[in-house]
Amino acid sequence: MHANKPENFEQNVSEALSQPNLKAVIRRTTDKAEAKRAEAIANFPGFENARIQGQKVKDHTIKYMAHYLAEFEKNAKAQGAIIHWASNAEEASRKVLEICRKHEAKRITRSKSMLGEEIGLSHALDNADIDRVETDLAEHIIQLAGDPPSHIVWPAMHRSREDVIKLFRENHKDPTYSEEIIELVRSARRDLRTKFLTADIGISGSNFLLADSGSTCTVTNEGNAELTTTPPKVHIVTAGIEKLVPSMAHAVPLLRLLTRSATGGEITQYITFHNGPKRQGDVDGPEEYHIVLVDNGRTKMLSEGMEEMLRCIRCGACMNHCVVYKHIGGHAYGSVYPGPMGSVLTPHLNSLKVANKQTHACTLNGRCEEVCPVKIPLPKLLRSLRAKSWEKKYEPLTNRFFVKGFAFIAKHPALFQLFSSCGVIFMRMFSKKGWIRSMPMTSGWTRNRDLIEPGTQTFMQQYKKMKKAQK
Template identity: 55%
Template sequence: MTAAFAARVDAALADPVLKIAVERTAGTAEAKRTLAVDAFPDFEAARTRAAAIKDHVVANLGAYLERFEANATAAGATVHWASTAQEACDIVLALCRQAKAKSVARSKSMLGEEIGLPHALAEAGIERIETDLAEHIIQLAGERPSHIIWPAMHKTREQVSALFKASHHAPHEEETIAAMAESARRHLRDAMLGADVGISGANFLVADTGAVCTVTNEGNAELSLVPPRMHIVTAGIEKIVPSMPHAVHLLRMLSRSATGAPLSQYTTFYTGPRRPGDRDGPAEMHIVLVDNGRTRMRREGLAEMLRCIRCGACMNHCVVFRQIGGHAYGGTYPGPMGAVLTPAIDGLAASRDLPNACTLNGKCQEVCPVRIPLPTLLRGWREKSWREGLEPASVRSGLALWAWFARRPRLYRAATATALKSARLMGGGWLSRLPLAGGWTRHRDMPAPAPKSFMDQYRQGRRR
């Protein structure tokens, strides 16, 4: 484990407030998803169809992207192509300068975070107004998102209250969620409506109409994208779907998996800029289609990851994420999906810790609405890290020692029995300290091992 990752994990495990904040949101999301899925007839068949839709698109990506570009252009939008994060930011900044923009209103977009758009806007001297409530919170705090659906899930309502009182021009007086939301509304509304440019991501891009779909629960996308004279969309090329029926099917999967709701409160399809006779809408609409490693992922055995619809269910059910939160992962995308995506985006050498932080219990794959085999993909990164010699000498030596014992069954059983007896001498049901297990016992007690090894219990069970 690298020092940077270990330090982030230690800081997260030592923060009791973080654990409370993560459990409040992730625990609620897990419970609501269970209820939503139970009420969805043939949910498993719907997952299979969703995966098939995404696989079909990825296999025919070029054709659908060309169809989308043609239809979006026919509707009056201008489509731009960006191979890298830098190219995408350069295109957005050029458009903002073209519009002589002093401020932009931004609707939450993880693709924007991935390409570093907030930093690019700041360096260009353009004021950025985050219109999503959670993004507004982390912008005030000077932090990065810790979750792709709830970017500020690491903050308790008490922390948010203190932040608003220190930052808002007319902060709340009552300590209620409604009063805090009203404080944010007063602070943001005029800035949103007065922005020169609106910037959004896209949940889906509809090939046969050229439409862009955004999904929010606050209506902030509509308020920040319709009034400005220019609307800029940044979207990964994998967001394409063939038609509206396909988009609707995936929307049903997205909402239930993300928030446990049958449908998000605001689902909007934008097709081109304002036309003659329209009462509102931007005068210009630009769509920046971003690759940033996606075609390489398809080529190098990670095509199944391109199914991802960014619902966050894998995080909400991940035992590791629930302990350390999102910031400990260090990249744009946390949790199981982040542990697959970050090595693809940032390189395996810089992020090999993430695949190794997974327990491979399979819960993420079990809840994924598009059946991404996340444990398999994570094992693939582990194998590549081993083949390329990225694992430290201590790990390679430790595994070599284990393999030496494993090839000698009698010696292995004797060593296991000795270890079990030694561990039982150290305490009862829980161990507060254990040699070579300091990473565990530094922050929590470790369950004492069973009286018999797994193989002993297995043999005993077979004799019954």
């Protein structure tokens, strides 16, 4: 499967909507996530307080970001971590590759990290001829299929069991011939086990960076992060600088929010804090431990009034509850991050020029903000990006013409009423039995639905007449 480009959004959408099974495939996952989240929240009366607390933790850390980042660096170094800094995706990938080259790594294992995807690490490793083993089951599936991820929590949600059966039979050393999901999982377990134990380097992301201890933190349900980061001699962490929190105690409220919002579970099975390389006498663990701290647009967001987006803990609730995402799926967005959060992030990671259409593909219905565990005002941010692309004239000319024309008329109320009256006369020329099936300049509407017939005159015309008659 080819990776869609963000600038081809309209075409991506058409392709997505023409896939007959896509909606059912998406719903299988999002409906369950939605129902389970609702249940988890019903069982947690303090959830709203937790959201408020979670937001405060993130906002506080953002406010003092330079302080906490310096603290993190100092404390991680004290734990024996080697710290690297990367301004952009290319630099981040390059730094990871340099470490791989230094250790002459032939095989690396990776536990799922959206940041890794964001900085293009998969491609960089593949191009360097390093045997890259994705260990999260979903990432394993899409690696075999050659797909980009379609969701930030379930990257392989677009693949059916039948697809997985085929992929595993073709690729696993000792594949299953059963079609049971449990046997498929076993097949992956067998296949990945030897790879875990023979990798030269393990690469993980980090859900939190604890400033006061310099710890990184992995959160998984499968346990693949620990299997990725323990056996190899080298552990590399790649993390965005917005992952900072002051301390473990501050990560706790966010952990309470994260799983409930993501899958509707109460907590993930595995939460592991990593503090430097193995200690003297330790039975296992890496000898070298690197942390690559990545900016890639985050400080830009900070300086452009988008700091609320830096609260994001990557739970995916906004996409699970988005009516648009649920119909077009993740691939149509053409970005590592789809859905509402992706439409805000992508313009900063890529550019607004190529990713402004996504900001318009939203009804501003507010559901994403309502379910966001850290109360990110996603509709407000999406709208502010529309304002930016309007200023920069990224909108198609015809749109600008119509909106400007509309605004001109609407700022002159008398003209507006006149236009409304004429509009009614015009529309009534096309109506039949109370409905308009098609009419010039309204194909956007009438392509898919009928238009109700307007009254014989506008409200204002009728109202004035009525008032006159009363006199």
